[in-house]
Amino acid sequence: MKLDSKIPEGPLAEKWSKHKFSLKLVNPANKRKYDIIVVGTGLAGASAAASFGELGYNVKAFCYQDSPRRAHSIAAQGGINAAKNYQNDGDSIYRLFYDTIKGGDYRAREANVYRLAEVSNNIIDQCVAQGVPFAREYGGLLDNRSFGGAQVSRTFYARGQTGQQLLLGAYSALSRQIHNGKVQMFPRTEMLDLVMVDGEAKGIITRNLVTGEIERHSAHAVVLATGGYGNVFFLSTNAMGCNTTAAWRAHKKGALFGNPCFTQIHPTCIPVHGDQQSKLTLMSESLRNDGRVWVPKTVEMAEKVRKGEVLPNDIAEEDRDYYLERIYPSFGNLVPRDVASRNAKNVCDEGRGVGETGLAVYLDFRDAIKRDGEDTIRAKYGNLFQMYEKITADNPYKVPMMIYPAVHYTMGGLWVDYNLMTTIPGLYALGECNFSDHGANRLGASALMQGLADGYFVIPYTIGDYLATKPYDKVSTDHEAFEKAEKELRERINKLLSIKGNKTVDQFHKELGKIMWDKCGMSRSEKGLKEAKEEISKLREEYWQNVNVLGSNDEMNMSLEKALRVADFMELGELMVDDALDREESCGGHFREESQTEEGEAKRNDEEYTYVSAWEYKGEGKPEELHKEELIFENVKLTQRSYK
Amino acid sequence: MEKGRNYTLHIWRQPSAKVKGKFKTYKVENISPGSSFLEMLDILNNELEQKGEDPVHFDHDCREGICGTCSLFINGRPHGPEKEITACQLHMRSFPDGMDITIEPWRASAFPVIKDLVVDRSAFDRIMQAGGYVSIRTGGVPDANAIPIPKENADLAMDAAQCIGCGACVAACKNASAMLFVSAKISQLSLLPQGDVERSKRAKAMIKQMDDEGFGACTNTGACEAECPKGISLSNIARMNREFMRSAVVD
16 A cells, blocks of 8 residues: 655645645536535534535534534644744744644644645634634733743633533524534434445444444545544543544555554553542643653652652751753743653652652743732632642642642544545545654644634645545445444354353553553553553453443433443554554654663654554454554754753 | 441432332442542442442533532432532542532422433433524634723623533522523523624514423522522523513514
8 A cells, every 4th residue: 555645735835725726626506416424523523514504515523422512622722833923023933833743742744734734724713713712912902822832821711610612602503504404413423333335434323322323324525523533541640431432443544554552651640549440531631731740769768758748848958859851941830741751750669759649740930929919820820720629639739739730632533635635545544543643742722723723724725636526426325334333343242242251341541541551651661561462362351251341222321321432442442553663753742762872862763764654454363564654844954852 | 547437328219200219318438538429439430330220320421510510418408518510529538527418400390300310311302402602603703802892791691501401400490490590591592792792582482482391480489590510690580581672572
């Protein structure tokens, strides 16, 4: 298979405009003759479905939640980037592009990232027109803040609930199209397989989560916007229902999977409290704008703190190690996520971690409160402080917060070309579901940007180029391909229900998560990865012999839902390990212990690894085949990232 | 580590909408005070599954208090005893050791039970579809800073826009009124110039849909505001009533 990224010729800044002109169009009167399936209603899915409806296509939209408004985009706190330069501080499309490429540790495509930066400005306009109540200044214009290592203030925000407000904006546009009859909405419906006819995506098989009914849906094109796969780690900041099933099923039908090992571990999460935990909570990294990260200077002092013999506020200035400020004097507490996370792990590994488990570091607002006053800090972070207090019962105005890294986002995903089409014709992947824009590490406030860029401003153009060449006739759902896909799904479900083993789905999921976190998490080594591979494979085998899934298929059955998802997570977990093994370099969120500088910083190997890994499924029990898309940098010079 | 706590749970079990439900009693033991309420239910469910009993179905997703999926009526209060949080943000330290805890679904005829503690809230979506938007299309909109908006209005709009659509207001109200939910969206959009063009049409359409769905009327008890996990103010209902009156005069 030859990977064709379809990156247009010409200068970087003109690629998208030229490409838009070269794309084929579907006549307005003919758009109603095409049906598009959109799976997922987060920022990417809702914005795409709404935009398709407005253009005149017939849309069927699906989500597993009870309402499209609940997709996990809603939980994004910090903000959304755009190159508006409203602050007159030197921002530009090129700078946003450059920061994103560099932040991604040079493992993303120049052309895609430039387009992202280019359309970022349209997103803000669009959202404001929808009535998204962004933060404003007293003069009535939009406010911005600096975020996640950026040296300009380009982040737009709506208190600590930016994702919520953007999603509700997209949801409102989607609701309007549902009202107009252009979008048919299927909530509480999960896609469980992709249907292919003559090598092209022509439909999906779904399960109605209320009745258990297996349903067939046919269309001219299928768009996946099903988010990331962070829940492969069991504990993550993802919603409980987030899963990889739609993407993984597409992968097994022939869509290549790009950079599966690129996962983002977010530095500012509330630490794990014990083994009863099901979910981790993120604290917006905007907190690092004013909070200072530290641990005790010595292991002895840290031990006293862990035992409760010394309180953090009683530790003298000279006994504290503000390690980020010490190691990275120019970026300090605002280093990118991967760097901040790894350093937190390092100090805890040294035995200087705090909290009961020793797996936590302080994020201290004492100095900011002294400088700006408690009211100012409350105005900026009030809701985050409140959330923290609700969970931990500690008051962050009085005692330093405790934070620890947690799995947050997956940069990897289905491989897509410049048109966001996967290697299956007619199958597209948007937002976190694809691999395309964030390289090996995503910058803060860029996920919302990418989701909406893909949904509002890229896919509405590029999908026409495919549809324009397709006949209006739709494949019947009686077609043998539907028949076969449904039959296979029923067999899978029956198999899971009939095992009646001794362990619950959650027990397996926890075990998988532990393997992934310990051996394919913040730090990876050849030895650990090889062990992980074996352990996952064993666990998977045991799963299909010893899992206990109660109830039947003909009812609401949340154990069955989970069982289907965890089965796919196990397969994906193995591929992540394969990918991490292949990439014998450290880049972004992927840290291979064998590849570090003398100072312990990540060391890239541009000679050998300036490529996108795209994995092809070759059949049950066979190793996947690695294809490489070479990344070509014509505009930026590859440098070792330095935040010192 | 603090000592684990034990509880007696009385949980509403109802296999489906067609079958009559009833309370069933369960014991859970050694629950860490730092566990969330939903983690406590996860533990119960894991035990039930190991014993071969059908786990308790409840809606939940983000577990960060923002998606609005969780919807538990705990000891007579939507989202439990603490103020301005959702059930998923509730922690067991709020429940003394040995306590009896009663867990029910939202009760409202417009929110029929699907199974156990899971209810159908699609009525909210239909109200939004009736008019909870600004009728613009993607693209062709003015620059984001073209229309300055007074900060006070933007802040008030944001206060209203924080609604997570969980339905606690309906569950708390003796009339099962959805007015706080509907008024939050109407307020948000009527406070902003972008929403001004359609304000009359919007108020009428959304209120009509609300009535058609079978939600009750408002008698100003304020239970909705008291139980709202996002602290949405009752003044939004006043604003909605004004919008509704205004629409009658303007048209």
